Amino acid sequence: MSKSWTRKDLLGLRDLSREEIELILKTAESFKEVSTRPIKKVPTLRGRTVVNFFFEPSTRTRASFEIAERRLSADTISFSSSGSSMEKGETLLDTMKNIEALKADLIVMRHSASGAPHRLSRSISAGIINAGDGTNEHPTQALLDMFTIKEKKGRIEGLRVVYIGDILHSRVARSNIWGLLELGAHVTVCGPKTLLPIEVDKLGVRVTTKVEEAIEGADAITLLRIQLERQKEPFFPSVREYASTFGITRERLKVAKKDVIIMHPGPINRGVEIADDVVNGPFSVILDQVTNGIAVRMAVLYLLSQVRG
Amino acid sequence: MSEKKILDGEGIERASIRIIHEILERNGGTAGLVIIGMRTRGAVLARRFADQIREIEKQDIPVGALDITLYRDDLTEIGPQPLVRGTEIPFDINQKKIILVDDVLFTGRTVRCALDALVDYGRPACIQLAVLVDRGHRELPIKADYVGKNIPTAVGEEVIVSLTETDGAEEVIVKRKDA
Numbered sequence: 249m250s251k252s253w254t255r256k257d258l259l260g261l262r263d264l265s266r267e268e269i270e271l272i273l274k275t276a277e278s279f280k281e282v283s284t285r286p287i288k289k290v291p292t293l294r295g296r297t298v299v300n301f302f303f304e305p306s307t308r309t310r311a312s313f314e315i316a317e318r319r320l321s322a323d324t325i326s327f328s329s330s331g332s333s334m335e336k337g338e339t340l341l342d343t344m345k346n347i348e349a350l351k352a353d354l355i356v357m358r359h360s361a362s363g364a365p366h367r368l369s370r371s372i373s374a375g376i377i378n379a380g381d382g383t384n385e386h387p388t389q390a391l392l393d394m395f396t397i398k399e400k401k402g403r404i405e406g407l408r409v410v411y412i413g414d415i416l417h418s419r420v421a422r423s424n425i426w427g428l429l430e431l432g433a434h435v436t437v438c439g440p441k442t443l444l445p446i447e448v449d450k451l452g453v454r455v456t457t458k459v460e461e462a463i464e465g466a467d468a469i470t471l472l473r474i475q476l477e478r479q480k481e482p483f484f485p486s487v488r489e490y491a492s493t494f495g496i497t498r499e500r501l502k503v504a505k506k507d508v509i510i511m512h513p514g515p516i517n518r519g520v521e522i523a524d525d526v527v528n529g530p531f532s533v534i535l536d537q538v539t540n541g542i543a544v545r546m547a548v549l550y551l552l553s554q555v556r557g
Numbered sequence: 558m559s560e561k562k563i564l565d566g567e568g569i570e571r572a573s574i575r576i577i578h579e580i581l582e583r584n585g586g587t588a589g590l591v592i593i594g595m596r597t598r599g600a601v602l603a604r605r606f607a608d609q610i611r612e613i614e615k616q617d618i619p620v621g622a623l624d625i626t627l628y629r630d631d632l633t634e635i636g637p638q639p640l641v642r643g644t645e646i647p648f649d650i651n652q653k654k655i656i657l658v659d660d661v662l663f664t665g666r667t668v669r670c671a672l673d674a675l676v677d678y679g680r681p682a683c684i685q686l687a688v689l690v691d692r693g694h695r696e697l698p699i700k701a702d703y704v705g706k707n708i709p710t711a712v713g714e715e716v717i718v719s720l721t722e723t724d725g726a727e728e729v730i731v732k733r734k735d736a
Contacts, residue, residue, distance in 0.1 A: 271640075278624065278643035287677040290627040320627075550627075550641070 253551040257369045257376040260385035261427040269427055273395050275547035276540070282319055283542055293322035293553055299352040300326040301344075302379070303359045308514050308538070309379050309389070313356050316545035322354075344368050354552060362419075375552040383417050383478070389513050390423030392544040394431065396537050397468050400509050405432035408505075410462050412438045412494060413472030413521050416445050417479070420513045421472060425451055438462035439472075439494065442483040459494050466504045470511040471496055471521040487520055497523040501531065509533045559733055563708055566727035569689065569720075572705030573602070576687050577609050579703050584654055587614050589682065592656045593621040595671055596642050599659035601722045602689060606658060621646035623657075628670040644674070651679040656703075660718040662688040665699035690729055692716050 253271060261269065282290055298317045302310055310326065317324040329335070340359070347355060354375045357365055362382030369376045380386040398404050409428055411421045415437045428435050429452050436454040437444065438461075449455045456462050463469060474490060484490050501508060510522070510531045518524050526532060564572065584590055587610060594603025600622035607620040624642045657671055668686060675684060687703035692710045706729070710716060714733045719726040 275641050278641040281644055282627075285677060286679065289677070291673070292627040547641075 254555060256373075256552070256555050257365070257378075258387055258548055258552060259366050259369060259376065259378045261387050261390055261423045261430070262385065264427070264430065266430050269391070269394070269430060272391055272544070272547050272551065273398060275551060276391070276395050276544045279546040279550070280540070280543035282546065283539070289319050289321060291321045292550060293317070293320040296322045296353045296553060297351060298322045298324045298354045298356065298549065299347050299350070300324065300379075301347065301355060301357040302327070303329040303340075303357070303364075304380065306358055306379070308541075309358065309386075312538070312541040313377075313379065313388075313545055316542050316549060319542070320546055320549055322549070340364065341368065341371060344372055348372050348374050354549065375555065377548060377552065380419055382419065383422070384419055385423045385426075386419040386513075387423050387427075388541070388545055388548060389420050390427045391548070392537055392541040393420075393424055393470065393511060393513070394427055395540050395544050396511065396533055397509070399536070399540065400533060401467060404428065407433045407467040408436065408465055409433045410436045410438065410466045410469045411472060412459060412462060412469065412496065414443045414474050414483075415439050415448065415472065416443045416483075417475045418472050420470075424470070425453055429453070436462050436466070440484045440490070443474075459496075459500065460503060463496075463500060464503045466508055468509045468511060469496065469501075469504065470513070471516075472513070473515060473517055473521060491520045495519070495521055495523060496526050498525050498529065501526065511537055514538070561731050561733070562728055563690070563716075563731055564706060564729040569705070569727055569729065572689060573605060574609065576689075576703045576705055577606055577613065580606075580656055580685070580687065581610070581614065583685075583702075587616040587618050589652070589654045590656065591619045591621065591648060591650060591653045592658060593623050593646060593650075593675070594658040595667065596622055596624045597723055598718055598720055599623075599657075601720050602660060603656075603658040606656070606687075619648040621648065623671055623674055625667060625670040625674055628674045630666065630670070646678055649679060650675065650681045652682050655681045655684045656687055657684055658687050660689050660720075661716050662686070662691045662699075662701050662704075663694060663716075665695045665697035668699050669697050689718060690716055 300313055314324055352374050356377045356379050358379040359381050362384035364381050365376050365378040378387055415421050425435055438456050438459055441457055508531055510526055512534045516522055518527060592603045592607050594600035603620050607618055610618055622645045624644045626639050626641045685702040688701045689705040691701055691704045691707050694712055714731055716731055718729050721727050
């Protein structure tokens with residue numbers, strides 16, 4: 249395994265090698281322990297400044313990053329686009345140049361436009377962590393998903409991992425597909441045909457519109473929320489019909505592996521993509537994902553913090 | 558470059574056994590004692606010390622491993638970050654007598670990091686330092702309580718400890734640059 253990290257930014261999993269992904273996951277294992285201590289803090293990033301810029305609503309990811317930064321003793325400040333000068337007509341690049349002039353070492357950003365962090369990373373010397381760009385990638389979410397799978401299953405290679413729901417708008421699915429395929433998992437995507445990207449099969453994943461077919465023999469299943477906010481036109485007749493066709497119930501899980509794990513990047517819509525008794529049931533690792541998110545983000549912040557472009 | 562072997566396998570074993578007897582003597586047995594080794598080779602030595610104490614005293618004592626990477630004050634100076642290998646202290650250290658173990662004591666900066674790290678886990682009754690080799694050149698006011706061997710060295714020289722578990726060999730050598 250490669251022992252050092254050389255990238256200034258974490259923009260996505262598409263470009264990462266197996267060694268790089270494994271280094272992040274391995275580093276995260278050590279950071280998980282920090283959050284179990286009576287004093288949940290290490291001085292590693294003391295004196296470093298991390299700016300969290302969320303141009304799109306986020307509670308989970310933002311809180312997770314802020315906690316990760318504080319547990320590493322970094323100084324942090326968070327902005328959201330509402331209430332910032334973006335509303336007064338400043339361009340994204342100008343806003344970011346100003347942030348850089350404040351001498352930020354790392355910028356965590358979420359933006360509704362796919363590719364926004366990639367564009368900025370070329371003109372800004374601070375390290376950029378993509379916390380979700382449009383429908384493109386959400387690398388730290390995928391890394392925490394992979395961390396959780398590895399923690400529960402002991403490995404990733406050879407496992408059958410399934411994504412059900414709105415694949416079309418899901419940056420979580422996209423990042424996971426790149427990462428999981430690189431690590432040797434078998435990935436299946438499932439959803440209404442209107443919510444499956446065109447030529448998704450060309451990525452090397454199995455595609456099906458039949459939920460029973462997707463679940464059969466699965467080791468890990470991730471349910472994706474129907475992102476109504478990204479849907480300008482209807483993609484399926486009704487939420488009720490979606491729930492009865494694709495919603496995951498105990499009954500439907502019977503054909504999965506006996507030790508299947510159920511994951512969800514949140515926020516969950518109980519009774520739509522996932523039934524109540526599945527959320528609360530023994531297969532659910534949804535809250536483990538949240539806890540693991542802190543360790544994975546600490547690992548990413550740590551690895552990036554020493555590399556300057 | 559020339560190399561000089563300072564300790565062989567037997568030498569390391571004799572030094573370790575003496576350290577253990579000193580620890581037991583000074584602390585009056587194993588009551589309240591825990592051993593924490595600094596990764597990587599200090600943790601190996603700590604594990605061995607605990608095994609040897611079990612043979613002598615017929616008592617199990619808790620052993621932990623400490624990774625000080627996250628406490629280093631030179632992370633910005635050493636280029637790519639070192640791999641974080643994780644701390645495993647699966648017991649409460651409050652009011653315990655901690656024997657902190659490392660292979661080589663040099664500037665004292667690593668020990669300083671370890672002390673910072675340990676107090677984040679609780680408030681031990683005391684911390685005593687045991688090292689296999691003390692090579693001098695301290696940059697901080699830190700002194701070992703138990704020393705396997707004092708080795709006078711020049712700053713530019715390198716002290717290399719090899720242990721079977723991590724390196725497949727058992728020896729301490731000093732590498733010096735020829736004039």
